[in-house]
Amino acid sequence: MEDGRASFREIARRTSLTTPTVSSRVTRMLKAGLIQKFVPVLAQDSVQKGVIAFAVLKVDSDPEKVAGRLAEMSEVEGVYLTTGQNEITLKIAVGTVQSLHSFLRENAKEMNGVSLVSTQIITRVVKNSLPSLFPGPLTIDLRCDYCRGEVASLRPYNLMAGSSRYYFCCKTCRAAYLGKYGARLAKIKGTRRE
Numbered sequence: 501m502e503d504g505r506a507s508f509r510e511i512a513r514r515t516s517l518t519t520p521t522v523s524s525r526v527t528r529m530l531k532a533g534l535i536q537k538f539v540p541v542l543a544q545d546s547v548q549k550g551v552i553a554f555a556v557l558k559v560d561s562d563p564e565k566v567a568g569r570l571a572e573m574s575e576v577e578g579v580y581l582t583t584g585q586n587e588i589t590l591k592i593a594v595g596t597v598q599s600l601h602s603f604l605r606e607n608a609k610e611m612n613g614v615s616l617v618s619t620q621i622i623t624r625v626v627k628n629s630l631p632s633l634f635p636g637p638l639t640i641d642l643r644c645d646y647c648r649g650e651v652a653s654l655r656p657y658n659l660m661a662g663s664s665r666y667y668f669c670c671k672t673c674r675a676a677y678l679g680k681y682g683a684r685l686a687k688i689k690g691t692r693r694e
């Protein structure tokens with residue numbers, strides 16, 4: 501988490517594991533989709549010109565589905581389902597205030613049953629930790645999205661739907677999940693099994 505460019509040997513030294521162990525664990529985490537990619541973290545203030553805003557949307561029904569559609573848009577950096585009933589918070593990055601307004605008008609608001617509750621433009625970033633920097637040691641508890649049982653396999657059964665990934669402990673659970681939610685998932689672009 502601190503240094504994505506650290507060598508396997510360096511990570512092994514710090515964690516008192518062997519280099520091959522670190523290497524195979526990282527490979528497994530990549531294959532399982534737990535590590536999605538390694539990227540540089542830019543200083544947003546100095547690198548990213550433009551407008552970053554939070555927008556709260558209220559949806560009439562099925563916030564998960566609306567959130568999935570919003571997640572596909574390149575202007576949307578973050579999509580959060582929150583405790584507010586049927587509310588979705590978006591983090592949006594665009595070039596200008598004008599394009600923020602047209603984005604909200606044209607995309608978010610035109611969706612059926614979606615209304616804009618509020619918009620806040622960020623004026624200064626005081627702190628912006630990576631969401632993945634958990635306080636304390638990182639433990640991975642992978643649960644089957646159908647039966648909630650532990651996913652013990654090194655290569656769990658996956659299901660991709662848009663930017664969401666589902667994990668299953670076995671083929672049967674994945675088939676059962678598809679039986680239950682398949683019609684809904686089929687409407688999301690980029691649904692595939694792995």
Ligand SMILES: [Zn+2]
Binds near residue numbers: 644646669
């Ligand atoms: Zn299962």
